[in-house]
Amino acid sequence: MSLVADLEAVLGKERVFSDPLRRHIYGKDSGIKRGDPTVVVLPETTAEVAEVVRVAARHDFPVIPRGAGTGLASGTISIGPSVMVVLTRMNRIVDIDAEGGTAWVEPGVVNVDLSARTAEFGLHFAPDPSSQTVSTIGGNVATGAGGPHCLAEGTTIGHILAIELVTADGEVVVIGSEAPDPIGLDLRAVVIGSEGTLGIVTRVLVKLIPNPQAVRTVLAAFEQIDDAAAAVSEIIAQGIVPAALEMIDHEMAIAIENFLHAGLPIQAGGLLLTDVSGHGASVDAELEAVERIMRDKGAFDIRTATDEKVRAELWRGRKSAFGAVSQMAPDYYLQDTSVPRTRLVEVISEVYEIARRHGLRMMNVFHAGDGNLHPMIAFDASEPGTLEHVEQASEEMLRVCVEAGGTLSGEHGIGLEKRDLMPLIYTDVDLDAQRQVKAAFDPGNRANPGKILPLEQP
Amino acid sequence: MTSLAVVRRHLAALVVEPFAGAPVGAIVVAPSTAEEAARVLRTAGEHHLTVVAWGGGTHQSYGGAVEPAIILSTRNLLGIDWQPDDLTVTVGAGVTVADLESRLGSGGQTAVLPEQPGVATLGGVIAAGVSGYRRLRYGPTRDRVLGATFVTGDGRVVKGRGKVVKNVAGYDVPRLLTGSLGRLGLITEITLKLWPVPASIATTHVDRPEEGHWYRPLAMLERNGHGTVVLGGHPEAIRADAPTHSPGAAWPEPIADAIRLEVRVPARHTRAAIGRIPDGWSYVAQLGVGTITVGMGTPDVDAVLELRRWAESTGGSLVIAAGNLPIDPWGTPPLSLYIQRRIVEAFDPHGIMAAGRLPGGL
Numbered sequence: 001m002s003l004v005a006d007l008e009a010v011l012g013k014e015r016v017f018s019d020p021l022r023r024h025i026y027g028k029d030s031g032i033k034r035g036d037p038t039v040v041v042l043p044e045t046t047a048e049v050a051e052v053v054r055v056a057a058r059h060d061f062p063v064i065p066r067g068a069g070t071g072l073a074s075g076t077i078s079i080g081p082s083v084m085v086v087l088t089r090m091n092r093i094v095d096i097d098a099e100g101g102t103a104w105v106e107p108g109v110v111n112v113d114l115s116a117r118t119a120e121f122g123l124h125f126a127p128d129p130s131s132q133t134v135s136t137i138g139g140n141v142a143t144g145a146g147g148p149h150c151l152a153e154g155t156t157i158g159h160i161l162a163i164e165l166v167t168a169d170g171e172v173v174v175i176g177s178e179a180p181d182p183i184g185l186d187l188r189a190v191v192i193g194s195e196g197t198l199g200i201v202t203r204v205l206v207k208l209i210p211n212p213q214a215v216r217t218v219l220a221a222f223e224q225i226d227d228a229a230a231a232v233s234e235i236i237a238q239g240i241v242p243a244a245l246e247m248i249d250h251e252m253a254i255a256i257e258n259f260l261h262a263g264l265p266i267q268a269g270g271l272l273l274t275d276v277s278g279h280g281a282s283v284d285a286e287l288e289a290v291e292r293i294m295r296d297k298g299a300f301d302i303r304t305a306t307d308e309k310v311r312a313e314l315w316r317g318r319k320s321a322f323g324a325v326s327q328m329a330p331d332y333y334l335q336d337t338s339v340p341r342t343r344l345v346e347v348i349s350e351v352y353e354i355a356r357r358h359g360l361r362m363m364n365v366f367h368a369g370d371g372n373l374h375p376m377i378a379f380d381a382s383e384p385g386t387l388e389h390v391e392q393a394s395e396e397m398l399r400v401c402v403e404a405g406g407t408l409s410g411e412h413g414i415g416l417e418k419r420d421l422m423p424l425i426y427t428d429v430d431l432d433a434q435r436q437v438k439a440a441f442d443p444g445n446r447a448n449p450g451k452i453l454p455l456e457q458p
Numbered sequence: 459m460t461s462l463a464v465v466r467r468h469l470a471a472l473v474v475e476p477f478a479g480a481p482v483g484a485i486v487v488a489p490s491t492a493e494e495a496a497r498v499l500r501t502a503g504e505h506h507l508t509v510v511a512w513g514g515g516t517h518q519s520y521g522g523a524v525e526p527a528i529i530l531s532t533r534n535l536l537g538i539d540w541q542p543d544d545l546t547v548t549v550g551a552g553v554t555v556a557d558l559e560s561r562l563g564s565g566g567q568t569a570v571l572p573e574q575p576g577v578a579t580l581g582g583v584i585a586a587g588v589s590g591y592r593r594l595r596y597g598p599t600r601d602r603v604l605g606a607t608f609v610t611g612d613g614r615v616v617k618g619r620g621k622v623v624k625n626v627a628g629y630d631v632p633r634l635l636t637g638s639l640g641r642l643g644l645i646t647e648i649t650l651k652l653w654p655v656p657a658s659i660a661t662t663h664v665d666r667p668e669e670g671h672w673y674r675p676l677a678m679l680e681r682n683g684h685g686t687v688v689l690g691g692h693p694e695a696i697r698a699d700a701p702t703h704s705p706g707a708a709w710p711e712p713i714a715d716a717i718r719l720e721v722r723v724p725a726r727h728t729r730a731a732i733g734r735i736p737d738g739w740s741y742v743a744q745l746g747v748g749t750i751t752v753g754m755g756t757p758d759v760d761a762v763l764e765l766r767r768w769a770e771s772t773g774g775s776l777v778i779a780a781g782n783l784p785i786d787p788w789g790t791p792p793l794s795l796y797i798q799r800r801i802v803e804a805f806d807p808h809g810i811m812a813a814g815r816l817p818g819g820l
Binding site: 097099100101102143144146150154155157158167173174175177178179180181182183184185186187189190192193194210213233236237239240241278279280281282285286338339340341342367370371372405406407408409410411412413414418422425426427429430431432433434436437438439440441443452453 | 541542543544545546566587589593597598600601610614615616617618619620621622623624625626627628629630631632633634636637638641642653654655656657673674691692693694695697698699720722723724725726747748749769772773774775777788789791792793794795797798800801802804805816817818820
């Protein structure tokens with residue numbers, strides 16, 4: 001029987017698609033590359049995923065897991081023929097243990113839906129990528145997603161206790177445990193952030209953490225971005241770890257203001273958005289300390305929110321950054337890289353120089369507290385040669401970041417987009433060791449092949 | 459000449475005097491660089507000699523027994539590159555936890571490593587995957603491991619991840635090394651994420667710490683029925699949570715019995731685990747975490763096995779951390795053992811690095 005017929009025997013015709021429209025829709029994620037999966041399937045249980053994977057293996061087709069498709073590194077793009085396993089129908093929150101602060105969830109659960117469900121217990125899932133209203137927990141695990149509030153709580157790696165994984169040969173294994181320090185090698189470490197290359201995650205035990213008793217938000221405007229960066233340094237030097245420390249540069253502030261008309265101080269060289277959260281008895285004292293540092297470092301406009309409504313307004317600008325860029329040009333390219341925090345200012349100015357050289361319009365939002373920057377380039381891909389300039393500028397920006405001691409991705413992943421740049425940060429020996437990890441899980445190289453690791457030269 | 463004698467001559471420049479407590483008959487080599495360590499491992503591989511990585515020796519009692527021909531000491535791997543403004547530190551594996559934390563503490567920072575480390579080294583703590591009591595607030599040690607350099611069993615120097623706090627480039631090999639008990643190779647250097655020490659730290663003693671209303675305490679502990687809560691944060695917050703407290707962290711006295719177990723259960727079963735500890739045994743329970751360190755004066759294998767059966771029924775484990783008991787040190791191996799075996803065989807193809815130490819005889 002054909003691949004499609006065999007898959008239909010498992011899932012029925014209504015959850016197996018090989019028509020051109022579906023293949024086109026699932027041919028792309030939020031990155032800039034496109035592929036063409038042979039067939040798209042929508043399993044609803046672990047058993048179905050395992051059966052799909054076995055069918056694909058029998059026909060010698062690779063499998064590519066996909067969540068909501070918000071990935072920015074072209075990590076779910078089909079390279080050649082493939083079976084795309086879309087997990088959005090596996091979206092049940094299976095079990096919440098409020099006392100233990102954990103929940104078993106399926107990979108298709110949307111990030112914000114989980115925290116909304118656990119709010120009644122005063123708990124939440126800490127990683128909060130900007131895509132969180134759409135992106136799924138499975139996708140968060142695949143990329144090792146971060147978000148503004150990972151400054152205080154860490155990225156996804158610290159918030160996943162166990163994973164049910166369907167390997168590329170269709171075996172189901174549970175990795176990790178609700179109990180601390182599961183015995184043996186900690187395979188969770190490599191599965192989280194593996195972008196579907198080690199198997200398909202079908203269930204996740206997440207850690208839930210207590211909601212803060214109180215949150216205050218401060219938006220401070222500085223004349224120079226250096227002053228804003230100095231304020232960040234001083235906050236950290238004083239031993240304060242705010243829940244989030246986000247920077248918006250001058251160009252981005254203008255873009256957001258044109259989009260939202262929210263009255264942002266657009267004359268600012270840099271805006272710093274800070275969440276101070278924690279114990280109800282001390283949050284205002286910490287807020288005062290943060291405001292004092294901002295004033296000392298030259299903030300000329302400080303807006304503070306103590307209630308949810310005003311807080312949401314202050315955050316609206318930051319959260320609208322992508323929308324603001326989308327309305328400036330038909331396409332945008334979002335870079336994700338990470339440098340030692342103390343090198344941020346010099347790196348940003350070099351990044352602007354690169355954009356200028358390529359005649360590109362660029363603006364920046366970044367997680368200033370942990371050195372994770374997100375240059376955004378607004379462009380029109382239909383203009384001949386522009387996309388090439390964007391890609392070239394992007395690579396130059398990465399080189400600058402790596403030279404400053406940084407890395408290729410802070411929270412979006414490597415995927416296909418940055419795969420061939422991995423030798424910038426790893427030697428052949430390092431990469432071979434990573435290939436060995438991949439091969440231990442997937443000896444036949446059938447799980448999302450051709451991602452993360454550069455292809456070996458023949 | 460025996461192969462060990464040949465190797466001793468070949469590695470003469472790196473051989474040092476055996477230290478007190480070193481396994482009898484083994485030669486001790488102390489490389490100063492990863493490349494020197496790689497030479498040792500390549501030589502050992504050629505001669506099929508078993509190698510054990512050794513820091514302070516604190517955690518050598520974990521796992522299946524190994525009889526090494528070569529002790530690969532980390533005593534000469536001693537660099538510290540501290541970047542306080544970036545909240546990171548890069549450390550040679552042989553640096554002791556006590557030295558590192560004292561250095562970081564002088565600048566108001568901490569790597570949140572075990573609070574009573576004795577002579578343990580950072581390399582040992584990472585290899586054993588052990589955490590301090592403050593993991594309740596900051597997560598296990600593994601969460602702070604940002605990057606590592608290690609030498610595989612066949613003598614390749616491999617670097618994983620890097621020195622920045624946010625990094626998802628490539629597979630997270632450094633965290634895979636955490637808890638691998640030297641089975642994948644010798645860890646030579648580690649980069650850790652740091653935390654500022656809280657403005658104020660205080661201790662309060664209460665019965666049943668888990669029933670109190672504390673806002674994200676550093677630790678909730680119980681030693682032989684005596685509860686301790688350690689709080690960290692703004693002084694106002696501490697006063698609000700614990701009107702009666704004493705300044706500083708008063709950690710419970712460690713379990714000193716020759717036989718020491720670790721019961722690891724889901725956090726909500728910690729109180730039940732305490733209830734199952736036979737009279738006369740001592741324990742330190744980490745409430746909210748699910749780890750109970752248990753000590754016993756005289757061995758009682760049946761009682762240990764019964765406790766293990768129960769711990770495993772909750773999805774947890776019972777691990778022998780120290781002392782000789784005639785039972786498997788780990789208990790039932792994990793389902794993913796076959797994947798673990800492939801990783802071990804790839805990184806240690808000659809099977810010389812502490813073979814048999816991991817669960818399942820791996």
